[in-house]
Amino acid sequence: MTKLTYLNDTYLFESNATFIETRETEKWKAVILDETIFYPQWWWQPSDKWEIISDNAKFVVTDVRLDEEWVVWHFWKFDTWEFKKWDKVQLKIDSEIRITNSKLHSAWHLIDCAVTKMWIDNIEPTKWYHFSNWPYIEYKWELENPSEIIPELEKTVNELIQDNLWVEVKSLSVEEAKEEWVYAPAWKGARVVNFSWFKKYWCGWTHINNTQEIWKINILKIKSKSWIIRVSYSVE
Template identity: 50%
Template sequence: MTKLIYLEDTYLFESEAEVKEIKNTEKGLAIILDQTIFYPQGGGQPTDHGKITTENVVFNVADVRLDEDGVVYHFGNFQNGTIKPGEKVTLKVDKERRINNAKLHSAGHLIAEAVKKLEIPGIKPVKGFHFPEGPYVEYEGTLENPQEYIPEIEKTVNELVEEDIKVEKEELSTEEAEKKGVWAPTGKSARIVYFQGYEQRGCGGTHVKASGEIGKIEIRKISSKKGMTKISYIVE
């Protein structure tokens, strides 16, 4: 298992690690470390990019994935040199990309809180897609005249941004999560993330420290068809 340091600190962009293994996989060359600050793509959030380096070696990280056993694969290529198991390396995460992803992810959660606050009937949150290319929050259920909801959702969510509400995170045992009615993947840590005073949601993503950091959120459109409703947004 790889220790996931990004869960503790979204803003740690550089750290040390030890190389466990270099693997040639179907998806290309991968470095496995004892611990990582690289976010592995999943949960609606894109992969981090960055570099794994030693004094003489640079490995460009293009994609990061977490397998079922909790091992993180850093896929990419050596710009020069090579690394052996046991070596100490420096990890550098692309800061701008990470912050942007954290803002988009937190914005998705905040929209869910705004929708809940407005008590819009007939829709139930399912998932979020927080990629820069067309992020949205998805609901089960449909709305009549969905576009009519845009102004009030946008107003409410930006009020929540203005309030600069603190983001809290906690690790729960699977039993604790179950008791709270929070979904947790079996065998994995049940991590909850929430805006102080708002709903606790199971989430393994990286988040900003408080809602004010997100900046203005624009609700771009709401589509409602085939039993599903999608609220699309952008962060300025």
């Protein structure tokens, strides 16, 4: 099990870790560490990228994944020599990618808060996609003229940005999670995220600290078909 340091601080772009071993798949090599600041691609949010370096070796990271044993695999290749077991290594992630991904993901929460505020409380998101090419959020719901609500949704979500909401992240024990009606695996507990007074989300992704770190959210398109509403957006 790799310690997931990125859960504690979105803005930690450099850190240290201990090299455990190299693993191989058919295509790529993977480096396994005791802890990591690299966010592994999880559902529809892309992973962090850049490099892991020791005194005499360097590993370039282009993809990161989490396996069923909660071990993080840092994928790609050694640029020079390989690491030796228990080497102390330095981790560096691309800060631009991290910030973009955290803003796109946090914007998703904010749009959901705005949707909840405008429509009815029990409308729940069913799918989310945070790659920067065309991010969107989907709901199981139906609307007659979906485009008509774009101006109101955009206004509501941008008011939330201006409200200067703090993003609170809390780790819950299994007992605490039970009290708050949040799902928690027995061996792990849970992590909940909320934007000030808005509803709590069970969430293991990376977030901004304050809504004003986003300048503006644009609602680009709302499509309604066969009880699926897709809200596409961009972040400035």
